[in-house]
Amino acid sequence: MSAGGRTAALELVGVDKRFPGVHALKNVSLEVRPGEVVGLIGENGAGKSTLMKILSGVYQPDGGEIRHDGRKVVLRSPIDAAATGIGMVHQEQSLLTNLTVAENIWLGKEKPFLKGRLIDHKAMAAAARRQLEKVQIDIDPTVVTEKLSFAQRQMVELAKVLTLEEEIEGHLVIMLDEPTSVLEQAEIDILFARVRALRDRASFVFVSHRLDEILDLSDRVYVMKDGAVVAEMPSADADTEKLHSLMVGRSRNAEYYKENRQKPYRPEVVMAASGLTLAGAYEGVDFELHAGEVLGIAGVIGSGREELARTLGGLAPATGGTLTVFGRPARLATPGEAVSLGIGYVPRERRVEGIVGFLPVVANITLGNLRAVTRGGLIDHAKERTTAETWVKRLAIKTPTIRTLVMNLSGGNQQKVVLAKWINAGAKIIVLDHPTRGLDVGAKEEVYELVRSITAEGVAVILTSDTLEETIGLSHRIIVMKDKRVTERFEAMPGGKPDQLDLIRHMV
């Protein structure tokens, strides 16, 4: 499907990819024309990362094919992809901070600079300087990368990818994976100017959460949802609201979110914020959280909701306003303080922060409150077992025995173990930071059941979620944030749940 008689620089035809329990990419086709900037958007879990990994040779597709300049190619590894002409500017930067800029640019490609067995540093630096000129940045290539700012390093990454130009035949395609997430506006402007200037040298695939940036930089936009491309349009025909509804638009299934089990929350207020502010992140946030309530926080990246959730977990202390927990003022300066006040924070990186994978279920559950099962300085194993078994039953944790190592459980059940640990430790407020990220459909459902179970017992939940659908389905009430402020509040009891478009209107 070449456009206007020209062969696409890069083309995906019917690419399919499955992981156990997840159909990550469903018959995805897209093309990138020479000199074009293509935007790629989608919610978390829509398949963007999988697609990027297939294009950079990390994953192999199960079906379909990839064509570069009209020829079918197989990308077995990142090195293979680069040799074909598909380069990647990584979100987590791929420069070694202890080497100089020139050394980084030519890492693994030192051969042309060898004189005998020794490296000619002058020639290497001069060649690096030529690469840096392509992105018009004035950096001394002999400087150690550590000394560069994040924005400068990104430019070096771009220069490094552009070295492929001289090594490949045909068109160069560069993938930019969330390149702006840590840049200041002035730095973003520079990056965009460079990308535009480089269009006669390469095509770009630009992945971002920020729809305004996508519209600003891209010629065309692809929208992905649930592993499939659901829309493709010229940027000129799109606006942020349209794109956002395409990304999220699907009918909510009340049964999926166990809405029949959603009970009204109790009158007692467990946590209240008034004028809560974290400089640079959010301002003047007010809310009340009741026992047994799920309070959803909706907003796009940069709205301040991520930081708000972290504040409530004790990870990012607020700089202004007041916060009360169970009627008493609290600062939540450390996670330890949050825990002692009865707040449990369930991080999105469950494997990293939430569980100890090589310990059994029982040890994980009692980890937060070992004192309760300790007698005379020694752990009472019988008591510990009883405690763990109670939780396994109450939260329906699917595990062969309580001796099973947590790393062998499914994602949803790991999440249950994390929650059991917190509630066993006396947590009455749970902050769920993207609780279903990376989980398959079945595991998600288990998490939803879990939310219903713990709120029925009076535990209050603060929820930030990957999808609006999930926020609406689970929450009793929703606060919507935009540009660091709360822009609207919704009641979301069963039968009276707001529409996604209602929320989006206040988000973008």
Added chain:
Amino acid sequence: MAASAIRLPPASRIERLRAFTPVIVLVVVFAVIGAIAPAFLSIDNLVRIMNASAIPLCLALGATFIILMGSIDLSVEGVVAMGAVLTALLVQNGANANDLGFLAIPLVLLMGAAFGFVNGVVHVKLQIPSFMVTLGMSFIAIGIATVMLAGERVRITDTTFRELALGRVLGIPMGVWVALAATLVAYVIQTRTRLGRWIFAVGGGEDILRLTSVPVGRVRILAFTLAGVFYGLGGILSAAQLGQGHALMGQGRLFTTITAVVVGGTSLMGGQGGVQNTLVGVLIVVGLANGMVLMGVPPYVQTGVQGVLIIAAVALAVDRSRARIIK
């Protein structure tokens, strides 16, 4: 044009000072000891310090490459003993009829390379942590050396060969010149070859290298091999200096080696430091040991001071603002 918006931040003064800390420590150590015991700074004594530094320097050069990768090499004592025994048996000696003279040198270096190569291959291919592999190899080497001599020691009767350590040029022992030449070679490898570059890269972030064509496994194996050559050289110098070879000749060398590298400022996390640091580190460690003798510090206390030194050096070097989990 707009590039001005992303200029270099100037390096802070402290940051620049940090790189020179080992040199400052060296100067302070020498000045303080010199003030207490003036004989310390006499020409004779300085030559003595240089002479005592020759072997530790050769060993520490090898270990530098390993520590730069963030790994550790504990095979020093074994390979040194093996090198000394093999040297003694190959030159004219009191146990057999061999008389290879200086031809023994390449053979012993080859032996060192072989041990290092095995270290590297086992470490990389079987994915065993470097400290475990090299510790085991050290005992294997000592075991072989013991068996070769049936627990005895062998005297070197080749006086020309012993000139390698004892002869003097410009009043400085030959061993010192050999060690300096080794330092130069190590420095060129470090700064001018692909292997040197890649060793820094491995230490700086091995995970990132998967995205490049740097052959990480091969770099590791080559680095261990290179280190083995330097330990072999240390063994040759030991044999020439003492005029004999036996299986315990490496004793006490490991701790000095690692201390010197670390005190010199090469990071145990890898990626930072180098041969130039090691040169300074060796002078600090050997100078301090020599000074303590001159000042009449009891031997047991001297050992303790070395222990304090290595912990202090690491404590000063660790950037705790970025510290993650330490095991």
